[in-house]
Amino acid sequence: MTEAIHLTDRSPTVTGAEIIAALVPPRQFDSAGFDNYVPNPDYPSQDAALARLRAFTGAWGAEPRSGVFHRTHHPARRPQKPGIYLDGGFGVGKTHLLAATWHAAPGRKHYGSFLQFTALIGALGYAGAAQSLRGARLLCIDEFELDDPGDTMMMTRLLSELVGSGSRIVATSNTPANALGEGRFAAGDFLREIQSMAADFETVRVDGVDYRRRNLVGQARTVDAAEYESRIADLSAQGIAVSSDRFEALIDHLASLHPSRYAKVLDGVHVVGLTGVRVLHDQTAALRFAAFVDRAYDAQIPVIATGAPLNTVFDEEMLQGGYRKKYLRASSRLLALTQAQQDGASPWNADESRARGLPASNQ
Template identity: 60%
Template sequence: MTTDALGTSPLTSLTQLSPTITGEQLLESLTPPAQFATASFDNYRPDADYPSQQEAVDALRAFSSAAGAAKGGGFLGFGRRKRQASGDEAQKLGVYLDGGFGVGKTHLLAALWHAASGRKLFGTFIEYTALVGALGYAKTVELLKGTALICIDEFELDDPGDTMMMTRLIGDLVGGGTRFAATSNTPPNALGEGRFAASDFLREIHAMSGNFRTLRIDGLDFRRRATTGAAVVTDAAGLTAAVESTRAAGGVATRDDFTAFVDHLATVHPSRYLKMVDGIDLIALDDVVQLHDQMQALRLVAFIDRAYDAEIPIVAAGVPLSEVFDEAMLGGGFRKKYLRSVSRMIALTAAAPSNRG
């Protein structure tokens, strides 16, 4: 059975956990999350109503093939010969997937990673910035040099310092032939929303924008196709039953007061949330309340991302998790993050065994 951070007692609460993680461990963890362990271009299911999905698959296959066929001087002979003026997009050193929530961007990014040969890394923007924070910039560049492909999921555009640091990192690595693929947070496709993400991305990485091809992927959020528009709510008795059922089956279930859990997140760096969810089968939260503090909300977003990657169902009582971010947050600069997190919380609460229809 999973034990707490000291290894002294069975894990029953997330507030028991204060994990640590080294730069080397972060580097080793840069692979696709478990739910995308078998992601491929073949098992991506494009929606026929949105041709851009199949077009993205075809373009990424070409991007992958072009990398595999490159010879000498790094990928595509970078530094030894210029690309032909034919404008062959597959020959670019980077590709950026632009689209709304739940259209399969991360699946396609993972499929590209699986298809690539040579040394390759896959991680979220925050994991790469945490790596630099843990190892220092110079050592990070030294360790990443010679990597064939670096995939960056959820490239953040709202922190100028971190964005420019990643721009510099990209610039320092492409000279050695490293290729990049990235996705970014965009709002759902509605009344033209989401069409600014690509230009924002290219502007922020202006030094390298000419090396990136943008692939727009339209579609509906698959997480909401089979669920209602709100996170599932249960009562205290339902939480108890779900926790006891999971533990009786030999699984690990945690149960926390929501406010205490959110407060505890402030004591753990977001780069360590990956280890907080390791080995957990069910998360139960009592007395969920709406948040009004932006830092608390952003920490919750980061944690939900890791829980979603690990496919951990959530049962919750109180305010629906889909309503946990207040109106000011949803109308502010981090709106994209909050809407993505809402989509994921709806999916995780629907995935709990007790909530399945």
């Protein structure tokens, strides 16, 4: 039997080397490929995006040349831009396509969230981060974010430098590349920076509906205090690493950590338990929790919770604001994570579930 872990007791540090080593797709996308991406026939843009990315990875041409991005020219074909920007809502398969591109690409490559790349700059400094990434044939950036104008400028500069040295870039976001920042920042200088970066990207639209909501309806599952304690005890008795924290305490603890450290807070945890979930009204706290949810989702960690349904923790004002899409994505992921625990399984990986002593999912 193991004791329940308290995430609030964990204050890990993260080195630049650890961030670099972690720049690979989340494990639920270990087997993501172009062949197992199944476009929805109701949304032809999905098939078009698949074909475009196949062509993108199939036309690498010569090795990148120092200081010059090598474009392959053909009399009947326009020069290929160095970047692809996958634009679409959450849950439409953009991340699968991004991971499939990473797996198909030759040579040195890196895959990470926008947060991971900005954390690398924080850990190594701009020059150190640029040096560590220079020479990579491909950078895949998931959910390009603009929560901080300084991060926007650093990433714009970094991407421009890497493209100039020969790297190719594929990124995802919930908004078109030239519209990033709308509804968040009014500063024209930042918009000009963003639009300058967008010129290097071919925007590819991916329409569709959130796949997590196709089979999941209603609210995120909650349990009462007695069932919560029973489940935590049962999981601990089976030797499954389960955490248990008060929601309020976790929200306070996240404020003491840089979001780049949230993934390490969850290291080795197989099920997350939260008590006393409530609706959040503070934007900063909500953004931190959304970042935490992303890391839990990447790590395939089911959630047990008491209190308010976890997919309702972002208040109505937030859901109508500039971060609406980020909160809706987090809500969708929380619905899937609590449903996974209701079914007694990881929502992605049956082998991983069995290794944890949990029944395999039917999904």
